[in-house]
Amino acid sequence: MKQTFWNKKLQAAQCYVPGEQPQDRQYIKLNTNELPYPPSPKVAEALKNMDYERLRLYPDPTQKRLREALAEHFALEKEQVFVSNGSDEILAFCFQAFFEPQNSAAGSAGKPVLTAEQGYSFYPVYADFYGVPLKKLPLMPDMQIRVEDYGQASQAVIIANPNAPTGLFLDNEALRTLLEQDRQRLVIIDEAYVDFAPESAVSLLEDYNNLLVVRTYSKSRALAGIRLGFALAHPDLIRALEIVRDNFNSYTVDRVAETLGIAALEDGAYFAQSCANLIKTREQVKDRLMALGVELTDSQANFLWLKHPRLSGAAVYQGLKEQGVLVRYFRDPLYAGRVRVSIGTDEEMQVFLEAFSKL
Numbered sequence: 291m292k293q294t295f296w297n298k299k300l301q302a303a304q305c306y307v308p309g310e311q312p313q314d315r316q317y318i319k320l321n322t323n324e325l326p327y328p329p330s331p332k333v334a335e336a337l338k339n340m341d342y343e344r345l346r347l348y349p350d351p352t353q354k355r356l357r358e359a360l361a362e363h364f365a366l367e368k369e370q371v372f373v374s375n376g377s378d379e380i381l382a383f384c385f386q387a388f389f390e391p392q393n394s395a396a397g398s399a400g401k402p403v404l405t406a407e408q409g410y411s412f413y414p415v416y417a418d419f420y421g422v423p424l425k426k427l428p429l430m431p432d433m434q435i436r437v438e439d440y441g442q443a444s445q446a447v448i449i450a451n452p453n454a455p456t457g458l459f460l461d462n463e464a465l466r467t468l469l470e471q472d473r474q475r476l477v478i479i480d481e482a483y484v485d486f487a488p489e490s491a492v493s494l495l496e497d498y499n500n501l502l503v504v505r506t507y508s509k510s511r512a513l514a515g516i517r518l519g520f521a522l523a524h525p526d527l528i529r530a531l532e533i534v535r536d537n538f539n540s541y542t543v544d545r546v547a548e549t550l551g552i553a554a555l556e557d558g559a560y561f562a563q564s565c566a567n568l569i570k571t572r573e574q575v576k577d578r579l580m581a582l583g584v585e586l587t588d589s590q591a592n593f594l595w596l597k598h599p600r601l602s603g604a605a606v607y608q609g610l611k612e613q614g615v616l617v618r619y620f621r622d623p624l625y626a627g628r629v630r631v632s633i634g635t636d637e638e639m640q641v642f643l644e645a646f647s648k649l
């Protein structure tokens with residue numbers, strides 16, 4: 291009945307399916323790539339010291355303080371920084387700001403936006419919802435992105451780096467190749483996991499105005515709960531994101547997120563230590579799994595992408611769930627046999643390894 295009132299677009303919408311957040315029992319949660327450690331103690335302190343009375347007031351629509359803090363952190367100008375309610379929101383804004391829909395009269399409309407066939411599964415959802423032609427390019431047999439394939443005629447490129455769910459990483463030399471293929475073509479690099487990887491594309495911003503880097507507080511900063519993401523790029527690109535936002539919602543970042551976002555940046559030592567710990571655990575678990583004969587990619591993110599020698603992805607997911615360990619499995623036949631396992635604490639990974647060995 292209610293569908294009679296839905297518009298055509300909504301009737302056909304696919305929707306991204308986020309990982310489960312179960313309430314029924316305590317799981318070891320290795321399914322949504324949250325950091326297993328708490329946010330910085332500086333964040334706790336800032337939260338405690340927040341003046342609740344000020345919540346009466348709208349936040350700063352220009353987010354001056356947070357953007358200045360981020361600009362300083364990355365040695366950029368405030369005009370090169372956009373902040374928003376999680377990086378998914380920024381990605382959605384990008385589809386509206388930079389990509390021509392299929393039926394647009396613009397010259398680039400016939401050309402596709404390129405992405406990896408096995409990549410972040412939100413991109414096809416946005417493409418469908420905003421009517422943008424998206425072309426998915428297959429990975430190489432080793433599951434790496436083949437940069438040369440992206441030289442074809444296209445209106446833009448959007449990829450995650452490290453890629454999800456493979457965890458594989460392209461270095462800045464490979465990204466330069468991508469950026470040089472057509473300097474009139476925008477390249478969006480979604481760096482949700484880059485703090486667990488060797489280097490960031492942010493240093494390429496001074497050479498390329500066709501680059502836009504998207505970042506989030508949700509993974510490496512252990513702040514998925516405050517919904518805070520940001521984009522770094524040439525001021526002209528940032529301005530475009532502001533225009534999309536200002537036609538949607540003037541206040542996408544609330545006062546709590548702003549305050550905690552600034553506090554998190556001030557604790558560089560804690561941040562470096564959490565990333566280092568995570569990477570150490572990741573490498574140890576990789577070694578253990580390889581010793582068990584498990585096939586896995588050399589992930590540079592905070593998750594592993596692995597394949598059980600005999601069981602299907604669904605069976606691994608189910609078998610682990612019954613033992614109280616939650617991992618992510620995707621129904622897509624392209625991903626058959628694989629599960630994605632977020633890196634938890636050393637103790638959690640010990641339980642995971644024991645549960646996995648029992649399968």
Ligand SMILES: *Cc1c(COP(=O)(O)O)cnc(C)c1O
Pocket residue numbers: 323375376377378379410450454480482505506507508514517518519
């Ligand atoms: C988790 C994730 C995001 C979303 O991050 P939010 O800031 O929490 O919206 C974006 N891109 C990729 C590749 C991710 O894995």
